[in-house]
Amino acid sequence: MDRRTFLRAGTLGLAAPALIAERSQAQTRSITVADPGGPFGEAFGKAFYRPFEQATGIRVVNVARPAEPTAQFRAMVETKSYTWDCCILTLSARDIMVKQNLLEPIGLKPEDAPGMMPEALTPFWMGTDVYATILAVRTDKLGGPAPESWADLWNVAKFPGRRSLRKDPIDTLEEALLADGVPLADLYPLDLDRAFRSLDKIKPHVAAWWTGGAQATQMLQSGEVAMIPTWNGRVQPVIDAGGPVKIVWNQGLYSIEGWSIPRGSPRADAARQFIRFCSEPARQAVYTEGLSYGPTNLKAYDTIPEARAKLLPTHPENLKLMRLANEEWWSANRAAAAERFNAWVLR
């Protein structure tokens, strides 16, 4: 019994209760996985894809998925044309798809992945990386002291400088409530009336509303704005290139992306094997060399150099300042909140 057969037998044992596609599993020679593309493809390739190929002999073809691949996923499952066997989903996409019964169980239990953050493992999804919405500050463009909280971002008198907010209710409503004095722990359920009253105060002082991450990075990098809430992964490249930019982790909101399998995929067993592989702390530590996202398996920090570790959202020092954005609340209220926000921003 060589190593490859052994590993395969192991996977089959793991999926034994399901035992869906034993025969196709035996023939699976390659799987197609959809990641966010760009630097992700490179970093995940080094951390997950190439080592998985070496360990199992199953080739991993990676393609770039769009930001919210929900429509593609549904179409794939409904037409049984599985272009992807495995795909990185955000929490919101995951919850929509669980509700519509479009996902395959990943068959990974907490005891199979020691060190994993509890919120990063569910029956249909395993988180691979944590990203955070934080306040990014361009220190050379400030007209006064550097802001340290959302309340400071709202305080235009004490903290002069051009500001940008995201033209989306997600994160922006939370920021408005935190700025208005709601404690981080008591954020949800969001008090919409209070949030919009708070937004009314900042609206005249918003120089630009951003819609896409690349746009936010560009505005920060060129100095178009001095303060902007955005994702930490978008800010890090500017800092790495020597830009005078600071991240305020205080009152940040983090979220998780991770792998799911489209329901009915003929290569689901190989995909499950792959996902389990991605839970290993040593593998997760590797991608942090190229991406400033936080590993979901906190044991990964055992091998990440401290200089890099403190730039990542799940570093204990950063994590304790933030909280997980409540996806349950958003799943239930997103449509209504978005309509109200869109109407508000047009006024």
Added chain:
Amino acid sequence: MTRRLGPALYAVPGIAFLAVFFLYPVLRLLALSLQAEGTGEFTLGHYQHALGTEVYLRVLGITFTIAAETTLGALLLGYPLAHWLARLPEARRGWLVMLVMIPFWTSYLVKTFAWMITLDQNGVMNRMLLATGAVDTPLEVLHGRIGVMIGMVHAMLPLAVLTMLPVMVAVDRQLPRAAGTLGAPPGQVFWRVQFHLSLPGLAAAGLLVFITSLGFFITPALLGGPRDTMLAQLVISQVQEMMNWGLAGALAVMMLAAALVTCWVYDRLFGLSTVSGQASAKPRRGQAALRTAGLSILSAVAAAHVALGSAMARLVGRRVLGWLLPAYAALVLLFLGAPTLVVVPMGFTDSSFLGFPPPGYSLRWFEVYFGSPLWLGATLRSFIVAFGTACLATLLGGLAALALARSQSRWQGAIFALFLAPMIVPRIVVALALFYLFAQLGLVATEAGLVLGHAVLALPFTFVTMAAVLKGYDWRLDQAAATLGATRFRILTQVTVPLLKGGLVAAFLFAFITSFDDLTVALFVSGGVTTTLPKQMWDDMILQLNPTLAAVSVVVFVLVTALLVTAERLRKPKG
């Protein structure tokens, strides 16, 4: 019987194509707007919600306003340029038209970012204005309607100019001369002969620009302010983020209905027939009156022009006046080329960010590009798919336009609407609908699927462009050939097609560029497996604006220029 039906048969391939690859899949998807989520029961709930929520109607209003403003801007800038180009000798015109097309060869993503970089607070424009002391504080051009207009008018100008140009060129050059000989001053000649005869081109350009603009969303999102939200953006968010396809379908139908009403109003005012080529077929009641009114407006404008012209001539001299048009045209050409002038140096930057001017120069981003099989593969695939799309769409659209120009069917309005429809239905709806169809046909992640999908998007452009050119076509030439014993095929290949060359080239280019610049259909149909250039650029922008985008733009620009220059050289007999 077949003789009578003869020309109408030309429309059959296009209609069949649209029925299979557009009508059937899209209607199937839009039917979801009449079904309750989950149960599938019939409901009008999505429509009640869309119409009963103020924000959707407001955004629809904003969408139409932005499209109308863009159309006005593109025609005001484009018409004089096209008019000037049309009167140049053919050889020089060929080269200058290439300048008009320059914006085509830079992806709209890159162009939009180039505008952001040029116009922001620390951009070149503001730095120059501050340095010269023209302003004290940087101008706020971005994050508002002005920014949207700059980006959108720039994107639509080539389409406007290239649609008008073939019509203007086809105007018999002897007519203005004859008018002159009969004593008409230049102002009269322009308004009552040249402008009047160029109206089909103007109408076609206006319609194409307006309807294309309705579907924009990335440019307004990046260059506009909080109030510049387009409906396409809300449809996409309903499809992808909320997974509420019923409401997305209802919004798409709302937009379709509003666009069709616009087309109907336009038809009443100007006659769609000005575009499709049947102006004089059956004047409706009231149309004669309208036409008379139009003509008297034209003569009033002409008289005013003559009066103003002679006053101006006395004031500044005829020589200066003669330079007015070329100077205007040159400025418009400069505007067209501006983003490219910014993008090219950025491709050679040594920084890891896009910025202008670059802090230093290097070839590192070209090394990244040429060292990446992903980028090279995407480039090659984009060219192949765009070429296939252009061939297919020009053939189908050209034949359909021919059918419409040569037959007098009562179905003309319906056929016209059908061929325009792919432009009005939001692209994400077309893309999603095609995914379902292609999954059944096994065409997902194939080049053939991309060609078919892009041909659906490109058909309206080839159809309208060809229809506008055919409007001015002298059918007596075909009759003459037939009298001399030529077969129908021979007439088509040896008389009609050579005479319509200008329109065919424009149609081909529009189809090519529609495919070359498409992101939405590629996102669905390619499944990420068969990557095209815009898809690859989109993926590359995940974390930051990588200068590879600019390097790729330079490569594409050089490639296309080389191809066009070669084509231009080959086109002319060596002398």
